[in-house]
Amino acid sequence: MQFKELKLNKPIIRALFEKNYEEPTLVQERAIPVILTKKDIIVSAQTGTGKTAAYALPILQLLFDKQDAPKKGKKIKALVVCPTRELAIQIEENFQTYSKYTNLRTGVIFGGASIEPQKDMLKKGIDILVATPGRLLDLHKQDVVNLDYVEILVLDEADLMLDMGFIDDVKKIERLCPDGKQILLFSATMPYKVEHLANSILKSPAYVEVSPTSSAAKGVDQVLYYVPKPKKIELCLHLLRNTIKGNVIIFRRTKYGVDKLEKTLLRNNYKVASIHGDKSQNLRQEALNAFKKGEAKIFIATDVAARGIDIKNVDAVINFDIPNVSETYVHRIGRTARAGASGMALSFCSADEKNYIKDIQQLINTTIHVEEDHPYPLDPKAKPPVHKKKGSKYKKGRKSEASKKKKKRWY
Known part of the structure; x- marks a missing residue:
């Protein structure tokens, strides 16, 4: 299959061709058509399968007709929430690459960096925002981020976000976005916590699983x-x-x-x-x-x-x-x-x-x-070290002489 067959428009195809991307990966082939129908979706796929493009390309396609709002008038229509700063930067770079021949503007916000440039970027107006949960809620509290116009919400690496303790933040962000939005949930593994979250916020989602998540990488x-x-x-x-x-x-x-x-x-x-x-x-x-x-x-x-x-x-x-x-x-x-x-x-x-x-x-x-042929083999009989806690040298319930002397008797 070629990208052309996924009904993506010419400016997006042109940006892909420049990067020598001609054929979609399996996850892109399965997810893109579903996302274009505006259905909620759960995608279970490992990193390295091309899943960023699996949501970035259909988002650009869906927002393409609304790209010509004046810069000041641009509202955040797509929000991508992910757990780490590195991932946020990388996702935003991907959006920049694929949207090269459109007028859609992308921005990224994350903690651990100066907040002022991020505020300036948001004030100028953008269509797509990539964010880590903490900084997003910070800026929302300060009235710099307006999520009232979000049409598509992406939760990327959902399992890692929940492992890192972001569950309440993610639910809060979901509630801050409008009711009729489309939600795309991407996760490398599907533990109970992720399934529970998906059941509570997605509406009759489609489910795409690419290669059993437990299979180790081929090659x-x-x-x-x-x-x-x-x-x-x-x-x-x-x-x-x-x-x-x-x-x-x-x-x-x-x-x-x-x-x-x-x-x-x-x-x-x-x-x-x-x-x-x-x-x-x-x-x-x-x-x-x-x-x-x-x-x-x-x-x-x-x-x-x-x-x-x-x-x-x-x-x-x-x-x-x-x-x-x-x-x-x-x-x-x-x-x-x-x-x-x-x-x-x-x-x-x-x-x-x-x-x-x-x-x-x-x-x-x-x-x-x-591999047994190496200079530092482990003795097969070796037992894991046992770390014993050092107890008190005093017997339980026995007070020291000094503490007895300190006590003031009431009689």
């Missing part, structure tokens, strides 16, 4: 290394020297872990960039740009910071810490082998993470190949 060579926790850094350095070539993303569970690994790799003369939630927006953007331009070959990230970011040409993903949520593993390894390329996913499992591996293998319905 990814998955390898598992059992290694004692203290030896993970040595194993990582060993593999970077001998096995892994090209651009690498390393995932860690905590911000502290990201910083610690970055310092070690920098000391070993690797070109490294990193992102996590505590870094300022400018630093996060600089790190992302450095990796995209090839100035840094290794990119270290926490899951929340990296979710949904489209980074091309990733040769390998390292799961330095095994994720405790199995679906997260699928998202992580989906960063490599995007758009038909091949890639490697290496996972470092210590004694206390073995149960996570069991859950992951159940989810992806595959046994991950174990």
Whole structure:
């Protein structure tokens, strides 16, 4: 199928052709016709399947006839809400690309950056707004954002938004938009929380699922290394020297872990960039740009910071810490082998993470190949460390002599 067959108009097709996009991906092929009928929709598809264009293109098409309002008179007609700043910036860039030959104006707002330029941009008038929930509600409270004219509301990466605790914000935003709006809900996984939200705000939606969300990305060579926790850094350095070539993303569970690994790799003369939630927006953007331009070959990230970011040409993903949520593993390894390329996913499992591996293998319905030939093997009998709480040295119910002396008797 070609984009022409999806009944998109010429200016949009022209912008797509300039980017060498001729054939829609499966999710675009299924979702675009439904969205053009103005029906509510739930789309379950992993990152890397082209889902931003699956809603961006039909939104531009639906708003195309209303694009010529004077700039000052432009009202927000489409609102895209997503969980992270990086994702918001990326979505807005996609809208800019596809709307190149239209008069539709797009803007983006997110926390962690100066609020004044965002206010100025909103005052000039835009048709499509991409926003993170917190900053959107901030600006609405200040009467800078008017959501009374929203015709289409997109909730992107809905599962991650709910994981990050945005459920109340999302419901509030939905209530601030007019009743008759069309809602498009996109989610990589469909846990109960997402289904519950969908049932409460969507009206008889169409449902599009592209490839079972648990299937691991095709073309990814998955390898598992059992290694004692203290030896993970040595194993990582060993593999970077001998096995892994090209651009690498390393995932860690905590911000502290990201910083610690970055310092070690920098000391070993690797070109490294990193992102996590505590870094300022400018630093996060600089790190992302450095990796995209090839100035840094290794990119270290926490899951929340990296979710949904489209980074091309990733040769390998390292799961330095095994994720405790199995679906997260699928998202992580989906960063490599995007758009038909091949890639490697290496996972470092210590004694206390073995149960996570069991859950992951159940989810992806595959046994991950174990590589035993490496310098830091884990003793098969190794047990997870038990962290005992230190109790009080005093027996329960016994008062110290000093406290007895302090007591003033009433008799």
